[in-house]
Structure formats: structure tokens, C-alpha cells
Amino acid sequence: xxxALGTIIAPLPLRPCAGRVRCATEASENxxxxxxxxxxxxxxxxxxxxxxxLLRTRSNDPDKVKSLMDSxxxxxxxxxxxxxEVDGQYYGFSGCHRFEAHQKLGLPxxxxxxxxxxxxxxxxHLR
Numbered sequence: 001x002x003x004a005l006g007t008i009i010a011p012l013p014l015r016p017c018a019g020r021v022r023c024a025t026e027a028s029e030n031x032x033x034x035x036x037x038x039x040x041x042x043x044x045x046x047x048x049x050x051x052x053x054l055l056r057t058r059s060n061d062p063d064k065v066k067s068l069m070d071s072x073x074x075x076x077x078x079x080x081x082x083x084x085e086v087d088g089q090y091y092g093f094s095g096c097h098r099f100e101a102h103q104k105l106g107l108p109x110x111x112x113x114x115x116x117x118x119x120x121x122x123x124x125h126l127r
Contacts, residue, residue: 042080044109047102050083050090053126060097068101077102077111084117084125093125 071078081095090112092099102110 040082040113040115042111042113045083045090045112045114046109047099047107050092050099050110050112052092052096052099054093055096058096060100064097065100065104068097069105072098072101072107073105080111080113083112083114084122085114086117086119086122090114091122091125 077098079098081092081098084091084093092112095110099110
């Protein structure tokens with residue numbers, strides 16, 4: 001399905017999949033997504049399954065995190081964070097404020113836009 005830029009799409013209800021990831025496709029035993037879909041997949045992933053390799057190199061604005069906490073508590077997360085899936089492991093490089101807001105709210109999962117990637121792509125993001 002193609003959607004014109006600027007089109008607002010209502011969140012799709014997710015169903016439980018095998019493993020601990022809630023997604024629109026099936027998941028393998030270790031929680032990595034499987035299937036023949038191309039492009040990003042949107043899924044709720046447990047926070048503890050997302051590695052944040054650049055966490056120590058960045059600091060979040062506390063006011064922005066607080067504002068996001070208020071918004072997420074009231075209306076939910078409006079924009080998924082982007083994660084890379086490399087060999088069944090999830091890596092997050094963006095959405096730092098949203099991720100921290102979820103942690104501080106004590107939420108177990110966060111909505112993610114998952115893109116499968118190679119180890120070379122991961123190395124590129126770590127530069």
C-alpha cells in the first residue's frame with residue numbers, strides 16, 4: 001500500500017506474536033521478525049531488548065523528556081522510534097527523548113519502526 005506524504009495514518013492494532021514482540025508479522029523464537037515483508041515493520045518491543053550504543057555520548061534535555069512523559073501518559077506515543085534489527089538484536093540510535101520518557105514512565109514496551117540491517121550498516125551508524 002502506498003500512502004502520499006503528509007497522510008495521517010491511525011495506529012494499527014497489534015496482535016501478540018511468537019516471542020515477546022507484538023507485531024504485524026510473525027516473530028522467531030528469539031523475537032526477531034520474520035516474513036517476506038520489505039521495508040520497515042512497526043512493532044512494540046520491550047525496552048530491555050533495545051541496545052542504545054550511543055547512550056553515553058548524548059544527554060537528553062530534561063524538560064523535553066518531561067513534556068514527552070506528559071504527552072505519552074495522556075495520548076500515547078505518536079511517532080515510533082527507529083531501530084535497526086541486526087541478527088535478531090535491536091539497536092536504537094534515534095528517539096532518545098521518547099525512549100527515556102518510556103523508561104521514566106515505567107512502560108515495558110515502546111512502539112518501533114524496525115528496519116532490518118546488515119552488520120556493515122550497524123558499523124556505519126556507530127561511526
